[in-house]
Amino acid sequence: MIARFTPSSTHRRTHMQTSLPLRPLLAAAAIGLSAHSLTAAAAEPGVTDTQLILGSVTPVSGPPSLLGKAHMLALKVWEQDVNARGGIHGRKVEIRQDDDGYVPQRALQGIKRLNEVENIFALLGTSGAAMMQAMLPYIEEQKIPTINGMAVSASHFTPPRKTVFILGPTYCQELAAGMTHLVKSKNLQKEKFSLVYQDDEFGADVRCGYQKAVKALGLNSVAEISFKRGTKDFSAEMLSLKRAGASFIASGGVVAEHSMLMKEAAKNQMPVTFLTIHSAHLTPVQALAGPAGDGYYVADYVPPLTDLTVPGMAKFIALTQKYLSADEQKQLNRYSITAYVGALLMEDAVRRCGKALTRACVVDKLESTKDFRTDGLTSPISFSATQRQSPSSVLVLRSDAKGGKFDRVSDPIPVTD
Numbered sequence: 001m002i003a004r005f006t007p008s009s010t011h012r013r014t015h016m017q018t019s020l021p022l023r024p025l026l027a028a029a030a031i032g033l034s035a036h037s038l039t040a041a042a043a044e045p046g047v048t049d050t051q052l053i054l055g056s057v058t059p060v061s062g063p064p065s066l067l068g069k070a071h072m073l074a075l076k077v078w079e080q081d082v083n084a085r086g087g088i089h090g091r092k093v094e095i096r097q098d099d100d101g102y103v104p105q106r107a108l109q110g111i112k113r114l115n116e117v118e119n120i121f122a123l124l125g126t127s128g129a130a131m132m133q134a135m136l137p138y139i140e141e142q143k144i145p146t147i148n149g150m151a152v153s154a155s156h157f158t159p160p161r162k163t164v165f166i167l168g169p170t171y172c173q174e175l176a177a178g179m180t181h182l183v184k185s186k187n188l189q190k191e192k193f194s195l196v197y198q199d200d201e202f203g204a205d206v207r208c209g210y211q212k213a214v215k216a217l218g219l220n221s222v223a224e225i226s227f228k229r230g231t232k233d234f235s236a237e238m239l240s241l242k243r244a245g246a247s248f249i250a251s252g253g254v255v256a257e258h259s260m261l262m263k264e265a266a267k268n269q270m271p272v273t274f275l276t277i278h279s280a281h282l283t284p285v286q287a288l289a290g291p292a293g294d295g296y297y298v299a300d301y302v303p304p305l306t307d308l309t310v311p312g313m314a315k316f317i318a319l320t321q322k323y324l325s326a327d328e329q330k331q332l333n334r335y336s337i338t339a340y341v342g343a344l345l346m347e348d349a350v351r352r353c354g355k356a357l358t359r360a361c362v363v364d365k366l367e368s369t370k371d372f373r374t375d376g377l378t379s380p381i382s383f384s385a386t387q388r389q390s391p392s393s394v395l396v397l398r399s400d401a402k403g404g405k406f407d408r409v410s411d412p413i414p415v416t417d
Contacts, residue, residue, distance in 0.1 A: 046121030047357050052091040052350070055114035056125030057135065058150070059102040063230075064128065064255055066284060067335045071125055071150060072097055073328055074336035077316075078343040080323045088347060089355045096120055100127050107131035108138060115142055122146065122362060124342055128254070129153040129171075129202040139164060145362045147346055149338035153205045157388040163359070165366050166389040167342055167381065168301045169415045171202065171277050175209030175250060176216075177394035177413045178275055178299025183217055185410070188273065192222045192245045196237055196261055197252030199226040206252035206277060222246055231257065238264035251276045258296075259288035266292035275299065281334045286401040294401035297409070301392045302337040302377055304406040312375030316340055341374050345381060348372060379412060391415035 046053035056075060058068035075095050083092045096118040098110030107127050114120045115138075122145040126132045129151040139146050140161055148156060149167035157166050169177070183189060195210040197203035203226060214221045222244040225237050238261065241249065249265065249272050251258050258280040265272055278300035286293040308314045316337070320329050349365035350357060369390075371380040379392040393412035400407055 044121075044358055045115070045119050047091070050091060052088060052093050052357070053118065053120050054093060054095050054346070055111075055118060055120035055123050056095060056097045057100050057107050057110040057114065057123070057131070058097065058125040058127050059131075060097070060099045062101040062103075064102045066282065066331070066333065067150070067255065067279075068099070068125075068127070069331050070333040070335040071339040073320075073324060073331060074316075074339035075124060075343055077319050077323045078340055078347075081319050082343075082347060088350050089357070091357075095124070097125070100131055102128055102131065104130050104134035108134045111135045111138055111144075115144060120144070121357075121359065122346060124346060125339065126150055129156070129205065130200050132156055133201050136161065136164070143359055143363075145346075145349075145359050145366065147342040147366075149342040150335060151202065152389070153201055154208070155201060155205075160386060160388040163363050164388060165345075165383055167338060167345070167378065167392070169391040169394060170208075170389075171205040171252075172208035172212065173391055173415045173417070174277055174299045174301065174394055175206055175252075175275070176212040177209075177415060178277075178297065178396050179210070179213035179250065180217065181394075181396050181410050181413055182273065182275060182297060183213070183219065186273070188248060189217065189219065191220070191248045191273065193219045193248045193250070194221065194223040194225070194241050194244065194246035195250045195252060196225050196227065196234070196241075196257075197250075198254060198257070199228055202254070203252050206250075209277075210250050210252075227257070229254075232260070234260050234264050237261075238268055238270070241265075242268050242270055246270070246272065248273045248275070251280065253279065255279055255282065255285060256288060259285050259293060262289040262292040262296060273297070278302075278334060280399075281397060281406060283333070283404050286399055286404065289401070291401070293399055296399045298397040298399065298406065299394050300334060300397055301379075301394055302334050302341075303395060303408065304397060305332060305334070305337070306405050307408070310376035312377040313337075315375065316377070337377055341377050341381075344374065345369070345372060379414075 058071050060068040079093050100107035100110050126148040146164045152170045154170050197206045258276050274296040281298045281300045349362045352365045353361040369383045381390040393414050396410035397406040398409045
């Protein structure tokens, strides 16, 4: 929507002695200033006196749709809550969404549509790692303020991107921290370690964490096996791991791949310690894996939805009960938490800009964020001119499939690199 402005009332002379020859000059100056103000205001995308339009490119169809749906439900909760509080400086928030189906080219088309047709001011949802990578050149070219709390890869902020801000650790940082905790707390130094990972940007970042832990701890890595996106049968991969004697498996799947790998391990009667990245912090992964889904470990940076001892979680769940239907509440997962935190961060930056809102101002306020508190949903968030990622800290969780929940088995593990 393009902002419309009503010209002010006719300018009146305040000094009767104003000479007639000056009138055309003053009138021309007034017209020039009015035109300049109108052009400057209209040029700021997604902003009117009463409305602020934000966008999200997320997968709400295809295999990872439960990620995108959970993300969008959290944005819906925040949108309704912030508007119930009067909006931001009198502007009601409206979120426009595009479904990329977890396909990079569709993600690029989606951000172009949101920016050029829906006229969004900023972006709050950025889909998977490969999808984000496809959007980055356009986001940078258009200078769109962007908060990515869905899939974090080092390539998203190396080098730093002026308008892009990242919440949470990379998969590399996450898996390395999780492996280190398990190896040291459970004395697993003598186990035979292995990795199964997706053959793309996402998987490369997972592999980085695995290799970092293996090197730092001097572990015996017996196999690293990659698979193509969309793979459904992991019988050959698991047989290879069994022949290699793997007793620890790090899983670099997106969602369903974790479950398939666990079931194959159980089928082959392989007693293994199974560690995943945060995309397995989902009850559908537990359910799909069946009995094999009990006891696996997850490295994540947000607590379980069921942990109402966290003040921020208790507040968020109360808001979901207010604004979502019972069926919608059942679709919430850990991606809802990261979406909600990203929305709170954007709200803070927009509020600090005041009524005269611009993209440049929001980027400046995000860049100056120091120790932004989320009441325990994440560690405090900070950015700087040279730091566009706030890695937070890592929690190790354990799957309680019988109870349909996840339990913490570690204190927050600081990310130091």
